[in-house]
Amino acid sequence: MNSDEPVSYASFVSAIFDLYGQRKGKSLVGDKTPSYVLNIPTLHGLWPQAKFVHIIRDGRDVCLSMVNWKKAHVAAGRLSTWTEDPLLTAALWWKHRVRLGREDGGALRPGLHYEIRYETPRLSTGYRVRGAVRLPGPALPRRDAEILRRAGKGGSQPRRKKSVAPRHPRSEGLEVTDDFG
Numbered sequence: 001m002n003s004d005e006p007v008s009y010a011s012f013v014s015a016i017f018d019l020y021g022q023r024k025g026k027s028l029v030g031d032k033t034p035s036y037v038l039n040i041p042t043l044h045g046l047w048p049q050a051k052f053v054h055i056i057r058d059g060r061d062v063c064l065s066m067v068n069w070k071k072a073h074v075a076a077g078r079l080s081t082w083t084e085d086p087l088l089t090a091a092l093w094w095k096h097r098v099r100l101g102r103e104d105g106g107a108l109r110p111g112l113h114y115e116i117r118y119e120t121p122r123l124s125t126g127y128r129v130r131g132a133v134r135l136p137g138p139a140l141p142r143r144d145a146e147i148l149r150r151a152g153k154g155g156s157q158p159r160r161k162k163s164v165a166p167r168h169p170r171s172e173g174l175e176v177t178d179d180f181g
Helices: 009-024 034-046 059-067 086-106 125-133 142-152
Strands: 052-056 113-117
Touching (some): 009 034, 052 086, 059 086, 086 113
Parallel strands (some): 052 113
């Protein structure tokens, strides 16, 4: 980018990421801004080969975190229903973003969009992301590789320690599903 010619936005941002990767000794760099889920078609238009990893956190955890978050005003807290019912507002905000990410990501060609559940037990997010998109990186620890092998064969996951309490108490009238829709 040493010429006097105009540079496209995509080329400029790519050059910044490339420089950052070089300085850090990384062959691959990316950005993990959650709000990008709202801009998948635009980002794909700018970088058609980019891979999108949609890490979906359990909506109950998101809602419980958000109602206690001091910066909720920059997210669901901006919505008019927040003061009346912050929990429902946070839930609908989460549902909208997950649905939008799944729809827009699903419209991309195969191999460019991946979904990973944040709460997948006992396997670090970094390894799940690298494995999902087949990125280079350190080999999985033997224990994590065994978890993946069992899961791939329909086997059971290792049992959790008894000291780990359930994350979500039972609530009257609350339907808990694995459906993100």
